[in-house]
Amino acid sequence: MSTPPPMAVAPADLRSRVLDSVARTPAPARRVGSRRRFLIIARGIAVAGLVGVAALVHGPEARGRPLAYVAELEALWVALAVVATWAGVGRGRSMLGRPASWKVAVAALTPVALLLAWLPVALAWPATLHDHSGLRSHVVCVLMTFAFAAGPLVAFARLRRASDPVSPRLTGAALGAAAGAWGAVAHAVICGYTSPVHIVLGHVLPVVFLAAVGVAVGDRVVALRAESVSRAIRC
Amino acid sequence: MHVRALGSAHALPATARGTSGHVQPRAGVDVAMERYAAGDDAAFATVYDALAPRLYGYLLRQTGDRATAEDLLQQTMLHVHRARVRFIPGAEVSPWAFAIARRLFLDGLRRLKREPRAEGVEPDARASAEPPADEVVHARELAVRVDRVLAGLPESQRAAFQLIKQEGFSVAEAAQVLGTTVAAVKLRAHRAYQALRVALGDSVRDLQGSEP
Numbered sequence: 001m002s003t004p005p006p007m008a009v010a011p012a013d014l015r016s017r018v019l020d021s022v023a024r025t026p027a028p029a030r031r032v033g034s035r036r037r038f039l040i041i042a043r044g045i046a047v048a049g050l051v052g053v054a055a056l057v058h059g060p061e062a063r064g065r066p067l068a069y070v071a072e073l074e075a076l077w078v079a080l081a082v083v084a085t086w087a088g089v090g091r092g093r094s095m096l097g098r099p100a101s102w103k104v105a106v107a108a109l110t111p112v113a114l115l116l117a118w119l120p121v122a123l124a125w126p127a128t129l130h131d132h133s134g135l136r137s138h139v140v141c142v143l144m145t146f147a148f149a150a151g152p153l154v155a156f157a158r159l160r161r162a163s164d165p166v167s168p169r170l171t172g173a174a175l176g177a178a179a180g181a182w183g184a185v186a187h188a189v190i191c192g193y194t195s196p197v198h199i200v201l202g203h204v205l206p207v208v209f210l211a212a213v214g215v216a217v218g219d220r221v222v223a224l225r226a227e228s229v230s231r232a233i234r235c
Numbered sequence: 236m237h238v239r240a241l242g243s244a245h246a247l248p249a250t251a252r253g254t255s256g257h258v259q260p261r262a263g264v265d266v267a268m269e270r271y272a273a274g275d276d277a278a279f280a281t282v283y284d285a286l287a288p289r290l291y292g293y294l295l296r297q298t299g300d301r302a303t304a305e306d307l308l309q310q311t312m313l314h315v316h317r318a319r320v321r322f323i324p325g326a327e328v329s330p331w332a333f334a335i336a337r338r339l340f341l342d343g344l345r346r347l348k349r350e351p352r353a354e355g356v357e358p359d360a361r362a363s364a365e366p367p368a369d370e371v372v373h374a375r376e377l378a379v380r381v382d383r384v385l386a387g388l389p390e391s392q393r394a395a396f397q398l399i400k401q402e403g404f405s406v407a408e409a410a411q412v413l414g415t416t417v418a419a420v421k422l423r424a425h426r427a428y429q430a431l432r433v434a435l436g437d438s439v440r441d442l443q444g445s446e447p
Contacts, residue, residue: 010291011305015283018309022279022316029274033320095323095331096411163321165331165338166414224314224335226342 044155076117081181088174107173111207128194141202149183165224172218180207272322311336396427
């Protein structure tokens with residue numbers, strides 16, 4: 001602290017008004033919140049699982065990749081999705097969340113990291129660098145990644161709802177990128193196309209799109225909003 | 236009050252320190268919020284007593300209107316109350332509460348597209364009712380002039396200056412509240428200080444030693 005905090009004389013009746021308002025609108029204690037957060041995350045994963053089952057039944061058929069390729073790619077992408085979730089969704093040790101630079105880094109670097117993680121795997125199996133994917137398969141994979149990411153994005157947004165008074169758009173972008181990473185992880189299980197163009201357009205680009213969608217989600221859901229402030233200022 | 240921002244907080248009477256009558260140590264706020272988050276309902280009164288005087292002063296300076304400051308303070312405290320469920324153990328409460336208050340103020344302001352009215356604040360609304368000494372009268376006049384200069388600055392510079400000089404936050408804490416870097420906060424506060432120095436001349440020379 002650079003100087004002692006200044007004080008002002010708040011009206012005497014304001015204290016009782018605030019405490020009365022608090023008593024009228026009970027909020028659960030933290031232990032209840034932990035259970036709720038677990039349920040929210042479980043539902044998000046369940047939604048992604050249901051989309052996965054539906055995709056396995058009706059989804060693209062071009063598979064036939066080496067099993068080790070799929071396992072290595074999944075291991076690397078799951079690790080990246082975990083890191084993106086920790087850095088982008090978690091608030092660290094501050095109620096104000098992580099610094100803006102962290103959020104920007106998560107939003108910008110998650111797609112790049114996914115691509116860089118795919119590269120050594122692809123180089124280890126050079127045959128996977130060629131496939132017959134086309135525009136239609138790219139578009140299908142973009143939509144599938146969005147579908148897989150929807151559950152995590154909703155879950156993350158609910159976890160951070162009305163919680164960020166400082167930089168909600170950046171938080172939303174980080175949430176979108178983290179959700180996109182999980183979407184990419186889930187979709188990579190069932191998508192058999194492996195060429196660089198397809199990975200970039202069909203799997204990595206949707207993560208960028210989701211980060212952009214996250215900006216809007218942050219603005220509408222994550223941002224802390226005034227309720228009657230403008231009305232009060234107007235009066 | 237701006238007088239305090241200019242480094243003369245110690246010159247003000249102790250009775251100007253709010254309805255609670257005493258200054259809560261910072262850690263006390265954090266501990267009280269921790270207890271409240273853990274389920275101790277009675278701890279919220281302690282959280283209120285620790286935060287309300289500072290928040291009220293801050294909001295009064297921002298809005299220039301007591302009723303609005305009261306409404307914003309009430310909403311800020313309700314947000315703090317609702318966030319009990321997700322309070323992070325060990326987190327600092329004051330920067331968070333100020334960030335909420337600032338966001339609520341800016342949100343309301345944005346909706347109205349109206350400029351803040353810092354110059355409309357009566358100096359004695361923020362201090363004690365004790366009879367002012369000559370220095371205090373002079374200091375209050377200076378505070379009104381400072382208010383006017385600050386009101387003409389960009390919001391980012393004004394906020395950085397106010398958080399550091401008037402609310403007593405460290406540069407790092409102000410950076411948290413404003414959601415920016417320490418370097419950016421230093422620059423903004425420095426520019427605000429420079430503007431004050433240009434506008435007020437020697438009256439603000441006392442600030443020299445306390446620049447961020």
